[in-house]
Amino acid sequence: MTTVGVLPYGYAKPGTLGAGPALAGFSLGALGLLATFAQVSRAFGVPPALLAGLLAGPLSQVSGPTVVGWAPGGVPGAAIGGMCGTVVALGVLLIREAGRQGSAGRAAPQRAAGPGLPVGTRSRRTGPDAPGPGRGTDRNTEPSLRLLVDAVWRDDVRPASDEELLAALAFARGNRVEGRLARAYPRQLATTLDAVSDAARRFRRNLVQSTDRLGAADIPTVLIRADLSGDVVHGDFDLVVPTECWKAAQKALSGWYVERSAHWLERSTSVALEPADGPSAQLHTSVAWRGVSVMATGRLFAHAVPDHDGRAWLVPCPADRLRIRLARGLFLDQSLDLSELLALRELLAPEVVAEARAQTAREGWSTGADRALDLATRTMAALDRGEFVPLPLPLPVATSLRTGMEHAGHLLTRGRASTAAREVALRVPLVVAGRLRRRTS
Template structure:
């Protein structure tokens, strides 16, 4: 019932009164799927406090993004903002900037803006720079997960467009591929906010270009499986059919990655990354599936 209430209000924009008890459960579902701001707008009379906090968090994100990217731009660094829409709600704890081989220059440019750093032990090519307030800048050498490269930074920059505020924005096919890769290589699922982002990118030419690039990057089978899952979920949401959220990927997507991406990395001279994926793929998949089952 809670999931149905969230999808009706957020996905299909359907009106109707949600009872107080159901609203509390729906809010938990909305937070799990990063759409609490949209739910608050659907129920502004009872979620006005939440709406204010979402708007404040979004404003802080936009401010931090503008300040950080201005410093980077002044230092000659051209960051690509991925997995974020500055025009929508943003309540996550960090924002992702791909800086490629300008890594050291990016750190130097942001010195004095951040007050501390942090990193994940399995993410050697990423670094979080935390300012005194609001979301951190999450620097990436390339688009990768757990140290396994997927989308090369140089190709990402070459195809990116310039945002009015100064950072680079991935091309539509890169955006689609990054959302699908995030599910395949990291989350093994799509939450509602991700499905909304993917839905806006499902133009035939965009899908065709993204599929061609995924083939070149060595994960076309997983791309196809993830895209199929996303499309099926989107159709069910459009039709009002019940489905679990987040929507899990089939095991075939992980199997496809294990089979084809490792071979691709080995074949293209990335032996260390291939060995890393062989070692990490199984344990990471098991951990993620357990977390999904317990959520």
């Protein structure tokens, strides 16, 4: 006897119904493991919040989220609704547990000389081999970040020792503005300035070569993300091509790149093409992260404009550039670094913001976009006043989770159940990874 003969037709679609229950089952199992870990780490005591989460997960399978999902999506909607409740319960408890574990790590003594800088170390000439990005900020490292913000954001270049600049350079790398800091202190950061200038030259060469090849094949391209101002030593560039040109674009670039790689979640929509020297080209069919599309490719091309120097590529219109910046923070980075705030500052004209808000409402992530933009503008005002702001600026967990649920609901109502399930499945790991990365860096 076949499944179709026993159950309604909708239940015979494992591709539609399998993702939601599978992820819900995984989340319930993870809740059990988390409970075990909490018992061991607390001498067999389970905190009330964890007990509530353990109850919330199973109950979500037969209560609120399931009912809400049923209304717009029927059986698939109910499956995804139950999954959402379980995943959110797991995410809240993971974040809570990560915070508890992170607080123990923060109790260790911290060096007063700055991130990655041994006490007493001085450098007569800093450069690209200086300590890596400084992301964690506290009162000991605050002077280094203030020095960076004063020079890069407020154009207030004040005398600084080599040791102070070395510590500030670590923060500059973590915020992708080491070139701006080097241009503010060209004598003391001469090595970094040389490295950034060389990187900018190779960057532009690779961008021109790749887009010229695509143009020769009559494949239009929109450059959605790049750094042409010489701010970073290491970087790449992101190009969007029409979906129907996906295979032709890769063929047109054969011979230019020597290595091809793709993330397993994006292998049909995004690929990294790395040449023998210099930055790689990230080729996409849409503005998407981990296979979750945020913007319509048709609209992107319809409103794109030629680059200012008349090269082969197009660039997004101002409203699209604003949304791409916000979307990357909300859907991938979970933060806004200083380079993003500098770019956003140039896009805050009222008409640009109004158009961007109208589009995010159509795309199903307007609440998250509004909250992220509000946080960014308040942070800019604080930086203008000279107040201390930890950078990169973490986006609130509630905003990130709300964005994922809002966007997944939008996808579900548009009949894209599998993409909605992927959005929900990725949201909690992205948030947890972002918080842990900031706590341990």
